[in-house]
Amino acid sequence: MHKAIPVCGDTWWVGVNDHETDLFESLWALPQGVAYNAYVILGEATVAIDTVKGPCFDDYIDKVEHVLGDRSLDYLVVNHMEPDHAGVIHQLKRRYPGVRFIGNAKTLPMLKGYHDIDADIVQVKDGETLDIGGHVLAFYTIPMVHWPESMVTCDTTTKTLFSNDAFGGYGAHEGGLFDNEKTRERWEGEMLRYYATIVARYSGMVQTALKKLAGLEIERIFPAHGTLFQHDVHQVVELYDRWSRHETECGVVVAYGSMYGNTRRMADAVCRGICEGGVKNVHLYDSSRDEPSLILRDIWRYRGVALLGCTYNTLLFPPLDALCTKLINRMPKKRYLGIAGSYSWSKGALDALRAFAEAVKLERVGPEVEVYASPTDADLEQCVLLGKNMAAAIGACPAR
Numbered sequence: 001m002h003k004a005i006p007v008c009g010d011t012w013w014v015g016v017n018d019h020e021t022d023l024f025e026s027l028w029a030l031p032q033g034v035a036y037n038a039y040v041i042l043g044e045a046t047v048a049i050d051t052v053k054g055p056c057f058d059d060y061i062d063k064v065e066h067v068l069g070d071r072s073l074d075y076l077v078v079n080h081m082e083p084d085h086a087g088v089i090h091q092l093k094r095r096y097p098g099v100r101f102i103g104n105a106k107t108l109p110m111l112k113g114y115h116d117i118d119a120d121i122v123q124v125k126d127g128e129t130l131d132i133g134g135h136v137l138a139f140y141t142i143p144m145v146h147w148p149e150s151m152v153t154c155d156t157t158t159k160t161l162f163s164n165d166a167f168g169g170y171g172a173h174e175g176g177l178f179d180n181e182k183t184r185e186r187w188e189g190e191m192l193r194y195y196a197t198i199v200a201r202y203s204g205m206v207q208t209a210l211k212k213l214a215g216l217e218i219e220r221i222f223p224a225h226g227t228l229f230q231h232d233v234h235q236v237v238e239l240y241d242r243w244s245r246h247e248t249e250c251g252v253v254v255a256y257g258s259m260y261g262n263t264r265r266m267a268d269a270v271c272r273g274i275c276e277g278g279v280k281n282v283h284l285y286d287s288s289r290d291e292p293s294l295i296l297r298d299i300w301r302y303r304g305v306a307l308l309g310c311t312y313n314t315l316l317f318p319p320l321d322a323l324c325t326k327l328i329n330r331m332p333k334k335r336y337l338g339i340a341g342s343y344s345w346s347k348g349a350l351d352a353l354r355a356f357a358e359a360v361k362l363e364r365v366g367p368e369v370e371v372y373a374s375p376t377d378a379d380l381e382q383c384v385l386l387g388k389n390m391a392a393a394i395g396a397c398p399a400r
C-alpha cells in the first residue's frame with residue numbers, strides 16, 4: 001500500500017507491504033509477500049503502535065510523517081520486540097527524539113539489547129491504562145504469543161485490539177486492508193499457515209491469552225500481519241480458539257520422502273485406502289519438494305497424518321526427518337498418526353519414525369508398514385489398509 005490509510009476515526013494504518021523477503025524468519029515461503037501492520041493514533045498525544053522490519057523504514061516513515069504532519073511523536077507502544085515489528089525503533093527515535101517507549105518489564109532488556117535504549121521508557125503492568133487524551137489505551141501481556149514480552153494494546157475508546165502477532169497472517173495487502181474487502185478464502189489460508197508455523201507451538205499460551213482477553217469489549221482486531229478485522233471479529237477469535245485447542249477437520253495429510261518412487265507408491269496406496277474409507281480430503285505432499293509451511297498448515301487443519309519415508313544412510317530420508325523435527329517442535333495434539341518405511345539393507349527409516357511417534361505422542365493407527373526394496377502387492381495392500389484404518393479413526397466426514 002503506497003500511503004497511510006485511516007482505519008478508524010483518527011487511527012491510521014502506516015504499515016508496509018514487503019514483497020522483497022523470500023522467506024519469513026529465513027524459513028517460510030512468502031509467495032504473496034507479507035505485511036507489517038503498524039498504526040498511529042492521533043489523540044491529544046500522538047501514539048505509534050509497533051513499527052516494521054529494518055529494510056522497510058523509508059516506506060514506513062513516509063507514512064508516519066504524512067499522518068503526523070507538524071506534530072511530534074509522543075509515544076511508541078512496543079507490543080513485541082521481534083525485529084519484524086521493532087526493527088526500526090532506533091531510526092524512529094532519531095527522527096522523533098522526544099518519543100517515549102511503552103513496554104512491560106520483559107520488553108526493557110530487549111529494548112536495551114537490540115536498540116541500546118534504556119531511557120524515556122514508560123513501563124506498564126498487565127491491565128494498566130494510559131489516557132492519551134481522546135483515547136484510553138489498556139495494555140495486556142500475552143506471554144509467548146509470540147515471545148515472552150509480547151503484549152496487546154486495546155484502545156478502549158474505539159474498542160480496537162492491536163493484537164500484534166496474534167490473529168496475524170501471511171500475505172501482503174492487495175488493495176484492501178480489511179476482512180470485508182477480501183475473500184475469507186484469501187485471508188483464512190494464510191492466517192492458518194502463519195498460525196501453524198509461528199504460533200502453534202504456543203497453543204496453550206494462546207488459550208491463556210484468549211481467556212484473558214475474553215472480557216474486553218472489542219469491535220475490531222488490528223494485527224501486526226495480514227488482514228485487519230472489523231467484520232468477522234467473532235469468527236476470527238473462534239478460529240484461534242479452535243486451532244489452539246487442536247480441533248481439526250475431517251481429512252488426512254500424507255507426506256512422504258522418496259528418491260526413486262518406491263516409497264511414493266506406498267504413499268499413493270495409503271491415499272487410496274483413505275479414499276476407499278470415505279474421506280475426500282486427502283492431501284499428498286512430497287517432503288523434498290513441497291513447501292513445509294503448507295504441509296504444516298494442512299497438518300494443523302486435519303485430523304490425520306501419515307508419514308512414509310525411505311532409509312538414507314541408515315536414517316530417515318532427510319527432508320522427511322526435517323518435517324518430523326518441525327512437528328515435534330509444534331506439539332500437535334488430538335490427531336492420528338500412521339507411519340511406514342522402506343529400506344534395502346540396514347533398515348532405519350521406520351525405526352526413526354517410531355521414535356518420532358514416541359516423541360510426538362499422537363494416537364497411532366496401524367498397521368506399520370516396512371517394505372524391502374520395491375513394495376509387493378501384499379505390501380501395497382497393507383498400505384491401503386493403513387489408509388482405510390486412518391479414515392475409520394478420524395471418523396465419518398459430513399456429506400457434501
Ligand SMILES: Cc1cc2nc3c(=O)[nH]c(=O)nc-3n(C[C@H](O)[C@H](O)[C@H](O)COP(=O)(O)O)c2cc1C
Nearest residue numbers: 258259260262263310311313314343344345346347
Ligand atoms: C544414497 C542412499 C542411501 C541409502 N541408505 C540406506 C541405508 O543406510 N540403509 C538401507 O537399508 N537402505 C538405504 N538405502 C536404500 C533405500 O532406502 C531403498 O532403496 C528404498 O527402497 C528407496 O526408496 P525410494 O524408491 O522411495 O527412494 C539408501 C539409498 C540411497 C540412494
Ligand SMILES: [Fe+2]
Nearest residue numbers: 080082146165
Ligand atoms: Fe513474532
Ligand SMILES: [Fe+2]
Nearest residue numbers: 082084165224
Ligand atoms: Fe511478527
